[in-house]
Amino acid sequence: MKIEKAKQLTARKFKRMTGVSRQTFEFMVDVVKADEKKKKKPGRRPKLIIEDQVLMVLQYWREYRTYYHIGLDFGLSESAVCRIVFKIENILIKSRNFSLPGKKELWKMSSEEDLVVMDVTESPIEKLQKGQKRFFSGKQGKHTLKTQVIIHQKSSQIICLAHGLGRIHDFKLFKTSSVRFGELLKVIADKGYQGINKIHQLSETPIKKPFMKKLTKEHKKYNRELNRLRIAVEHVNRRLKIFKILSERYRNRHRSFGLRSNLIAGIYNHELAI
Secondary structure, eight states: OOHHHHTTSOHHHHHHHHSSOHHHHHHHHHHHHHHHHTOSOOOSOOSSOHHHHHHHHHHHHHHOOOHHHHHHHHTOOHHHHHHHHHHHHHHHHHHOTTOOOOHHHHHHOOOTTOEEEEEEEEEEBOOOSSOGGGGEETTTTEEEEEEEEEEETTTOOEEEEEEEETTSOHHHHHHHTTOOOOTTOEEEOOGGGTTGGGTOSSEEOOOOOOTTOOOOHHHHHHHHHHHHHHHHHHHHHHHHTTSHHHHSOBOSOTHHHHHHHHHHHHHHHHHHHO
């Protein structure tokens, strides 16, 4: 679907198709147009207008079809679709309009009222010919790339992401990500982060069931209250994974996964701010 038909859709259907609102789409188009104006030599006139190019990239993220099938819809070759996708992605990343606050923001957050939630989500990848063990996740039973997501609990804003291979443990990914929290910042995480309170005292994780024993009523109540706060990060993961490029088997080069996930997370933050 090109922009001419997309304009006829209702706001709800447009967001369902692209994964973003019309306001965010128009802002992305303005960012790309501003970058095009900076060029001294524009070159040949492209086959698609900028609105169609941005729409094509959003459809690629949202549906994660092959370049071949998307090219059939837009009347382009596979190579042309690939070039446009990378061009638009690079423009959006370099503009810094969709940058995340970053790890330094966590260190600045030292108010007792601030609360952050941390979780790890996994994206499946294609089976590799070499070095398969590094990517195999025992929890998922498949080869994956891990993404550590840290959000502000009240606003659901994504603060920063960190990435690792499927085999790495959640807690080890946290330690290698070099994330540090402010002294008065409270952190909530799941059972995969057992032992984090040794690094940061104001951190809480659910109580694990002892071997061959049951949790007490007090422990179950504590876990329920903690999960009510922690569920916010699960909702954020769901919002990110409406883009099938993050939820379905990732076919592209692994080094581009981090850039794309950060860009999509930045677009998600921009949606919150509208």
